[in-house]
Amino acid sequence: MNARLRRLLTATLISVSAFHCAQAAEWITSWAASPMASVPPPIFGPMPFALNNQTIRQVMHLSAGGAQLRIRLSNEYGGKPLTVGAATVALVRADGTVDKSSIRKLTFAGQTSVVIPAAAPLLSDPVELPVKPLSDVSLSLYFPEDTGLCTCHQAALQDGFVSAAGDFTAGDFTPAQTVVSRAFVAGVDVEVPHGKTIVVLGDSISDGIGSAQNANHRWPDVLARRLNAGTGAWGVANEGISGNRILQDGAGQSALARFDRDVLAIPGVAYVIVFEGVNDLGLSYGNITLPPETPGGPPRVLSGSGQKATSQALIAGYRQIIARAHARGIKVFGATIAPYEGAMYWSAEGESQRQAINEWIRRGGEFDAVLDFDAVFRDPAKPTHMAQAKQSGDFLHGSDAGYQAVGESIDLHLFR
Numbered sequence: 001m002n003a004r005l006r007r008l009l010t011a012t013l014i015s016v017s018a019f020h021c022a023q024a025a026e027w028i029t030s031w032a033a034s035p036m037a038s039v040p041p042p043i044f045g046p047m048p049f050a051l052n053n054q055t056i057r058q059v060m061h062l063s064a065g066g067a068q069l070r071i072r073l074s075n076e077y078g079g080k081p082l083t084v085g086a087a088t089v090a091l092v093r094a095d096g097t098v099d100k101s102s103i104r105k106l107t108f109a110g111q112t113s114v115v116i117p118a119a120a121p122l123l124s125d126p127v128e129l130p131v132k133p134l135s136d137v138s139l140s141l142y143f144p145e146d147t148g149l150c151t152c153h154q155a156a157l158q159d160g161f162v163s164a165a166g167d168f169t170a171g172d173f174t175p176a177q178t179v180v181s182r183a184f185v186a187g188v189d190v191e192v193p194h195g196k197t198i199v200v201l202g203d204s205i206s207d208g209i210g211s212a213q214n215a216n217h218r219w220p221d222v223l224a225r226r227l228n229a230g231t232g233a234w235g236v237a238n239e240g241i242s243g244n245r246i247l248q249d250g251a252g253q254s255a256l257a258r259f260d261r262d263v264l265a266i267p268g269v270a271y272v273i274v275f276e277g278v279n280d281l282g283l284s285y286g287n288i289t290l291p292p293e294t295p296g297g298p299p300r301v302l303s304g305s306g307q308k309a310t311s312q313a314l315i316a317g318y319r320q321i322i323a324r325a326h327a328r329g330i331k332v333f334g335a336t337i338a339p340y341e342g343a344m345y346w347s348a349e350g351e352s353q354r355q356a357i358n359e360w361i362r363r364g365g366e367f368d369a370v371l372d373f374d375a376v377f378r379d380p381a382k383p384t385h386m387a388q389a390k391q392s393g394d395f396l397h398g399s400d401a402g403y404q405a406v407g408e409s410i411d412l413h414l415f416r
Contacts, residue, residue: 025191025192025193026191026192026193026194026195026267026268027070027189027190027191027192027267027268028064028066028189028190028192028195028196028197028233028235028267028268029187029188029189029197029199029235029237029266029267029268029269030062030063030064030065030066030069030131030188030189030190030235030236030237031060031061031062031063031187031188031237031238032186032187032188032199032237032238032239032262032266033153033156033182033185033186033187033238033239034153034186034239034240034241034252034258034262035074035076035077035121035151035152035153035186036077036151036152036153036154036241036251036252037077037151037252038077038149038150038151038152039149042154042242042243042251047150047152047154047181048149048150048152049149049150049152049179049181049183050146050147050148050149050150051143051146051147051150051162051183052143052145052146052147053143053144053145053165053166054142054143054162054163054164054165054166054176055140055141055142055143055162055163055166055167055168055169055173056140056141056143056160056161056162056163056179056183056184057098057138057139057140057160057161057163057168057173058138058139058141058156058158058160058161058182058183058185059092059096059136059137059138059139059158059159059160060136060137060138060139060158060185060188061134061135061136061158061216061221062131062133062134062135062136062137062188062190063133063134063224063227063228063234063235063236064133064190064192064195064224064228064233064234064235064236065130065131065132065133065134065135065190065192065228065233066130066131066190066191066192066195066233067128067130067190067191067192068126068127068128068129068130068190068191069089069126069127069129069131069137069188069189069190069191070123070124070125070126070127070188070189071087071089071106071123071124071139071185071187071188071189072121072122072123072124072185072186072187072188072189073087073116073121073122073123073124073141073184073185073186074116074121074122074151074184074185074186075116075117075118075119075120075121075122075151075184076119076120076121076151076186077119077151078116078118078119078147078148078151079118079148080118080148081115081116081117081118082115082116082118082143082147082148082184083113083114083115083116083143083144083145084108084113084114084115084116084141084142084143084184085113085142085143085144085167086105086112086113086141086142086167086169086170087105087106087112087124087139087140087141087142087169088103088104088105088106088139088140088169088170089103089104089106089127089129089137089138089139089140090102090103090104090129090137090138090140091129091131091135091136091137091138092135092136092137092138098138098172100171102129103170104127104128104129105127105169106124106125106127107124107125107127108122108124108125109125110125121186126191131190133228133233134224134225134228137188139185139188140168140169141169141183141184141185142167142168142169144167147184150181150183150184151183151184152181152182152183152184153181153182153186153241154181154241154242154251155180155181155204155207155208155209155242156179156180156181156182157180157207157208157209157211157213157214157215157218158213158214159178159179159180159213159214160178160179160180160181160182160183161173161175161177161178161179162175162176162177162178162179163175163176164176180213187237187266189267190233190235192233193233194232194233195232195233195234195235195268196232196233196234196235196268196269196270196271196415197234197235197236197237197266197267197268197269197270197271198223198227198234198235198236198237198269198270198271198272198273198415199237199239199262199263199266199269199271199272199273200220200236200237200238200239200240200272200273200275201239201240201255201259201262201263201272201273201274201275201276201321202238202239202240202241202244202273202274202275202276203240203241203242203243203244203245203251203275203276203278203279204240204241204242204243204244204279204396204397205219205240205275205278205338205396205397205398206218206219206220206238206239206240206275207238207240207241207242208220208221208238208240208403209242209392209397210391210392210393210394210397210398210399210402210403211392211398211399211400211403212400215400217400217403217404218238218240218403219398219403219404219406219407220236220238220240220407221236221238221403221407222403222404222406222407222408223236223407223410224236225407226407226408226410226412227412227415230412234415235268237266237269239258239262239263239266240275243279244276244279245276245277245279245280245283245309246276246277246280246309246314246317246318246321247280247307247309247313247314247317248280248283248307250279250283251279255274255276255317255321256317256320256321259321259324260324263325263330264324264325264328264330269328269330270329270330270331271330271331271332271333271414271415272321272325272330272331272332272333273333273335273371274318274321274332274333274334274335274367275335275371275373277309277314277337277354277357278337278338278340278354278396280309280314281309281314281337281350281353281354282340282343282344282345282346282347282350283309283345284308284309284310284350284353285309285345285347285349285350285353286344286345286346286347286350287345288344288345289344309353310353311353311356311357311360314353314357315357315360315364318334318361318366318367319366322366322367331368331369332367332368333367333368333369333370333371333414334361334366334367334369334370334371335361335370335371335372335373336357336358336361336362336370336371336372336373336374336375337354337357337358337373337374338373338374338377338378338386338398339354339374339377339378339379339383339384339385339386340354340384340386340395340396341382341384341385341395342385342386342394342395342396343394343395343396344394344396346395351384358374369411369414371409371410372409373406373409376390376402376405376406376409377390377391377398377402377405377406386398386402387402389401389402390402390405
């Protein structure tokens with residue numbers, strides 16, 4: 001082989017190797033929050049607010065790390081175009097302060113400002129900001145015009161900070177307001193050589209209600225810590241919505257309605273954990289009493305309407321999720337519905353349906369794996385109740401200890 005041919009062959013091999021390396025890099029979702037409409041307002045807690053010539057800063061706790069990241073913004077429930085005047089991301093130090101040396105401007109098709117059409121999401125350009133697994137990143141968004149009521153995620157369990165008038169995306173500011181809902185952001189993706197995303201399709205128990213504020217003690221956080229303590233990059237996208245149901249809209253769109261957006265469209269999704277159904281049962285067979293709309297007025301009673309959440313109807317819903325996921329090569333793990341006697345909408349009729357559903361989840365053989373969260377949460381002496389130490393006080397949501405137990409109960413060998 002002459003020298004010229006050797007050089008040509010070497011260059012070709014280098015090019016092929018570089019191509020395969022480039023091809024190996026892929027996007028996975030490291031953090032997520034499912035968007036919701038502000039109207040009608042959510043049942044459980046505040047959400048609707050608008051911004052005008054203000055900056056909002058939000059912190060996201062990542063699962064997987066990566067060399068680059070990109071942000072998914074959302075105006076999906078906005079009734080008009082949304083102008084983002086400037087946006088930055090940065091690393092957050094252990095003490096909660098922003099590392100100013102890490103601040104990076106976000107761009108959108110190369111521009112530092114963008115208009116998001118009504119009812120649409122928007123993906124930023126990739127930004128070079130290496131992030132470690134289980135680290136925190138800060139997102140600052142400046143809105144120069146009235147946003148209208150936000151496309152938000154109701155329960156952030158993480159404080160967000162709103163400025164007085166002005167663009168503070170490049171520096172510190174004294175908050176004029178603290179908010180407890182996510183605003184205009186739906187996800188953070190990271191680029192990794194090899195990785196996979198696990199989507200959690202759930203309700204308030206996955207959303208983390210009952211856990212400590214600003215502490216990342218939700219059970220999906222526990223799972224993310226366990227997975228990312230080993231090898232590989234594991235994104236855990238928590239798409240839990242407080243009050244969500246499988247069969248009907250209400251607190252967000254139903255699981256069946258939002259499945260394409262919150263599962264199938266998530267980068268790198270290989271697994272989905274389905275942990276929903278208690279709100280379908282509670283609102284079908286029990287009632288929720290809410291405070292009066294006006295002082296001194298009568299209490300409001302929220303009860304189910306439309307399709308009754310029988311065990312047969314819910315099993316049919318689970319089967320739809322399984323079929324739609326399997327059509328994309330995604331494995332589906334079914335979690336049994338946790339005990340909820342003592343909760344505001346428990347009933348004996350709903351309990352009988354829960355028992356039938358859990359028996360099908362355990363014995364039906366239709367899920368790729370079963371996660372028995374009912375067994376983790378329940379009180380052995382009163383199995384229709386959550387154990388005292390594992391519930392947050394309402395016998396519906398977990399405590400930090402309960403969520404820790406759930407996250408630790410999952411066999412990591414299921415994820416390969």
